[in-house]
Amino acid sequence: MDNSKRYYVTTPIYYVNDVPHIGHAYTTLACDVLARFKRLDGFDVKFLTGTDEHGQKVEKSANDKGVDPQTFTDTVSQNFRDLLGVMNFSADDFIRTTEERHKISVQALWKRLIDAGEIYLGSYSGWYAVRDEAFYGEGELTSDKDGNKIAPSGAPVEWVEEPSYFFKLSAWQEKLLKFYDDNPDFIAPKSRRNEVTSFVSGGLNDLSVSRTTFKWGVPVPGDDAHIMYVWLDALTNYITAVGFPETETGEYATYWPADLHMVGKDILRFHAVYWPAFLMAAGLEPPKRVFAHGWWTNEGQKISKSLGNVIDPIELVSTYGLDQVRYFLLREVPFGNDGDFSRTAMVGRMNGELANDLGNLAQRVLSMVNKNCGGAVPKHGEFNADDNAMLSDAHSMIDGVGKHIDNQAFHEALEVIWLVIRASNAYVDAQAPWKLKKEDPARMETVLYVLAETVRHIAIMLQPFMPGSMGKMLDQLAVSHEHRSFGFLGPNHALVSGTALPAPEGVFPRFVEEEKGA
RNA sequence: GGCUGGGUAGCUCAGCUGGUUAGAGCGCGGCACUCAUAAUGCCGAGGUCGGCAGUUCAAGUCUGCCUCCAGCUACCA
Structure with a gap:
């Protein structure tokens, strides 16, 4: 089979606890342009996006709203699906981690890792921040005004001690470094590649890949008390969508390994370290490339919910026009760098x-x-x-x-x-x-x-x-x-002389500032 | 503290392995044109290329030190 003219590109699956903002639109836009370009260039393209719907944080949000998690995620996942229409994104598939196909896929991957001896049962104790879905070392913590310990991100942490399955990440340090070395284009931009290799060179600890303190997730096969670690769950979406665990035929055979995982720089480590390690440990091929893009500021200011300056892509589109916004986002900033959105620049x-x-x-x-x-x-x-x-x-x-x-x-x-x-x-x-x-x-x-x-x-x-x-x-x-x-x-x-043409009509009207006052 | 990447015209940035008067876009000034969404084209404006020292016949372009910014990472008993 000719595999050279096929192209598989993915966005991250977006965490349903968020409301879609310019960052989501930006990531998906980049993938959309790549997908459209490759289709026009004669490639067989698969462009995947979707939502990440498991985890303690989602479970908690649903509880707070008084609904069951599935109902909650059904609602919020739709916000991301709606964005596709608003931005004219040409995704071929929209995956949700709560789908049955995904549960089957994640559990199959788990079994492969167990069979390969890459996962063992141990116990974990440490400071855990629900908000970040991450553990922190004692030394990383600081205290807030009330004397409670908080993570570097500002999230509150709690001391947890529980049995947990571990992935033998520590055993993958050398293999990962060799992989980066053999595949110099695996991580882009270059500066990010340096960060990742230096992180891996610094040594890797085994990774806790299950939790017992909440239920909203994929159960560990044969040990229902454990729910799989959200990142193992989430990352697997990329192979679920091409039909894993069926690897010999169908889309997996056609599209995997993915040509590109597009990600924000905040989740590069998961994609460039953990994900290839999981895959190689399971005897599967890692993706060909991970690109970490930058962040947008708003009129020179860092964007944050607390500042209230989050940029809503729907509002942008209604103000400036869809293609104008698509153009601006990819034109204004060297892709990979951080950029500033300003009305003047737009x-x-x-x-x-x-x-x-x-x-x-x-x-x-x-x-x-x-x-x-x-x-x-x-x-x-x-x-x-x-x-x-x-x-x-x-x-x-x-x-x-x-x-x-x-x-x-x-x-x-x-x-x-x-x-x-x-x-x-x-x-x-x-x-x-x-x-x-x-x-x-x-x-x-x-x-x-x-x-x-x-x-x-x-x-x-x-x-x-x-x-x-x-x-x-x-x-x-x-x-x-x-x-x-x-x-x-x-x-x-070339155009054929004599072909009748319709009356011309301007495609890009000038943006005229509306008069203020009255 | 360590590592990485940066500090080039008012702004945003290009400048590969060192070599005649350091470039682009925007902004600014002038001129031309009138087909077009008062759009377009042409010309110009003179920035000690973060600082100091060094290598070289010759350095934004290499070396050392310093300084500032960003990211990653470690430590803070």
């Missing part, structure tokens, strides 16, 4: 780059075509050096964009496209088709043809980022839906 990007550079380019070209070429794709004569240079820019865009996409360098990919957009505007001015209209109408048609063809390439290339808007732009060029994939780039599928 409006600057949408007006300067979408409305002025791109929207106006399409509009000025299509408008001239509409008025001067009988509302149809113009005829062209011989291309001169300028024309060929312009077309060549358009044709070669895919090379640079593809390379950057494979590195998750979205901002660079967009920059490559924008270079062509700027070159197009310069070409319009240099050729001055409005002058040619009187002096040399045939030459004018050739110039407008070159421009229309260039816009076609730009629109096709930008579809993954702004699917809705680029769909409209391609509609205006009368490019049929079957001719919008990357296979139709290049001169062999």
Whole structure:
């Protein structure tokens, strides 16, 4: 089977205790662009997202609300599913850890680990923070005003002492380091890779992978008193979704190992250390790559619930427009870095780059075509050096964009496209088709043809980022839906002269600040 | 305390293995054009490339020290 043209990309499963915010939208957006790009490039793509619904914290939230955990998670999980529609995310599957397929999968993985001798029963005692789902060492704790011990995160901790199963993580230090060494691109960006390797080099402790103090989770096979550790449960979703424990046929055989796990930098360790260790211990292949992206600040301020400055993606979209927001998030910041969301920057990007550079380019070209070429794709004569240079820019865009996409360098990919957009505007001015209209109408048609063809390439290339808007732009060029994939780039599928075009219509309106007062 | 990555034009950042006048976008100033969403194009503005010392014919680009920022990590008995 040809496995080279398939692509499996995942978001983390989102913890249902949260309300969807810009961070969730950002992570999924990055995956959506990758998935769309690969589909257009002829890949068989699986794009997975979903929700993480187990754990003591969820159990507690449900109790506080007076509902059973399943009812509670049914409700809040829907918030994340709704976000897909709002953001136009093209996920192929939405997994919930409370699904039966997942319970089967996690328990099967557990059995593999038991059979391999990678899990043993011991007992655990330590300071545990329910809020963080994590244990802390005595030395990490501080005290609050009332003298209660609290974790570095500020979460209250309690002393727990209970029997627990352990995963022999300590035995995996060398193998993990070798794995990182053999797979230098496994962790991205590079700086994160350094952090992980230095963490692993510092030594690993066995990991407690079961709890007995709550019930809301997947029971340990053969020992119902124990509920599996939430991270072992959660991480397994990535293989559940491809049909694990069936590994010989079906989606697992097709898609695993995943090409990319996209994660926020806060959960990199779980994905880059624990997860590959679990998988290798179970005799399964680890994923090919984990990318840890950064965080957003809001107008220069750290975002936090207590500050009340959480950014709601739904509100953003209704204020600025969907594709404008999608564009901004991936354009404003080198992917992997932290970034700042500000109204000024948002409006600057949408007006300067979408409305002025791109929207106006399409509009000025299509408008001239509409008025001067009988509302149809113009005829062209011989291309001169300028024309060929312009077309060549358009044709070669895919090379640079593809390379950057494979590195998750979205901002660079967009920059490559924008270079062509700027070159197009310069070409319009240099050729001055409005002058040619009187002096040399045939030459004018050739110039407008070159421009229309260039816009076609730009629109096709930008579809993954702004699917809705680029769909409209391609509609205006009368490019049929079957001719919008990357296979139709290049001169062999160029616009056909004489094809009737609809009346042009602006795709990216300028954002005008509303007057305050009255 | 240790490790890693950074400190380059007002702002956000590019600058691979050292080599003529250090680049881009935005912002700012001027000019051109009028097809287009008052959009576009062209030109310019002169930043001791965090500091000091060193290596070299030659250093943002290498070495040492210092300083500041960020992340990770350890310790605080």
